[in-house]
Structures are given as C-alpha cells and as structure tokens.
Amino acid sequence: MSTDREQAAFEAGIKLGALYHQWVGTPISVQTASGVEAVIEQSVGLQPFVEEIDVTLDRSLMNANAFGYAELSGLMFDVTIRTKVGATTCVAALRPENGYPLMRIVSCDEEEPLSDH
Numbered sequence: 864m865s866t867d868r869e870q871a872a873f874e875a876g877i878k879l880g881a882l883y884h885q886w887v888g889t890p891i892s893v894q895t896a897s898g899v900e901a902v903i904e905q906s907v908g909l910q911p912f913v914e915e916i917d918v919t920l921d922r923s924l925m926n927a928n929a930f931g932y933a934e935l936s937g938l939m940f941d942v943t944i945r946t947k948v949g950a951t952t953c954v955a956a957l958r959p960e961n962g963y964p965l966m967r968i969v970s971c972d973e974e975e976p977l978s979d980h
Contacts, residue, residue: 867949868971874912874946875955879966882907882942883957889935892927896920899935907944914952915945921959937964950974 865873882903891899900918907916919941925933942957954969 867951868953868973871912871946871948871951871953872955872968872971874948875944875953875968876966878907878910878913878944878946879942879955879957883937883940883964883966886935887937890932891920891925891935891939892932893922893925896922896925903942912946912948913944914947917943938962940964943969 886899886903889899900920903918904916907913920935921939921941924936924939927933937957938959940957940959944955946953946955951971951973953971955967956969957964957966959965
C-alpha cells in the first residue's frame with residue numbers, strides 16, 4: 864500500500880509522461896498554439912487527482928515546414944501540474960533542461976491537520 868505522498872508523486876509523474884507521449888508530433892503553428900495549450904490543460908485536468916495544470920508551448924521553436932506547420936516537440940513544453948491525494952499536494956514540471964525535456968518532482972507537501980484548540 865502506497866502513502867498519499869507516493870501516490871501524489873506517482874500521479875503527477877504518470878500524467879506528465881502520458882501528456883508528453885500523447886501530444887509530441889501533433890501538427891502545430893504559432894496561430895494554433897494557444898488552442899492546443901488549452902486543450903491539453905482541459906484534457907489532463909479531467910483526470911483523477913489533478914488539482915491544476917498549466918501548459919505553455921515555446922512558440923520560438925515552431926518553425927514551419929514546407930506545408931506551413933511545425934510538429935510539437937518535447938522541447939516546446941513548459942508544464943506545471945499539481946496533484947492532490949489525501950492531504951498531500953505534489954507539484955511536478957516538464958520543461959527543457961540542457962537540451963532535454965526533463966520531468967521532475969518540484970515539491971510534495973502535506974497539509975497540517977487542523978487543531979481542535
């Protein structure tokens with residue numbers, strides 16, 4: 864049996880991994896980027912334990928091919944997700960670091976129980 868902390872971290876990580884692999888390769892342009900950001904946020908936000916997600920795509924990397932669009936790549940993602948399981952909130956991120964789309968746990972914090980005093 865996992866703890867709330869372990870489950871919150873797992874949920875954040877699995878959702879970032881699924882997001883990455885589901886959306887990489889999607890046709891995109893500077894004109895459609897904000898719509899794609901919103902759809903990713905809305906889609907991932909439907910999943911259990913997701914409290915908040917913020918997706919920003921680096922438009923400077925959207926160099927159009929001969930057909931007028933680019934393909935979404937991992938290096939374009941700047942994503943922060945917050946999951947909550949029980950009293951534990953976990954924040955994780957997907958963003959470029961040293962030329963690689965790195966996923967990491969930023970923090971996992973447990974709420975202090977309310978005192979009866």
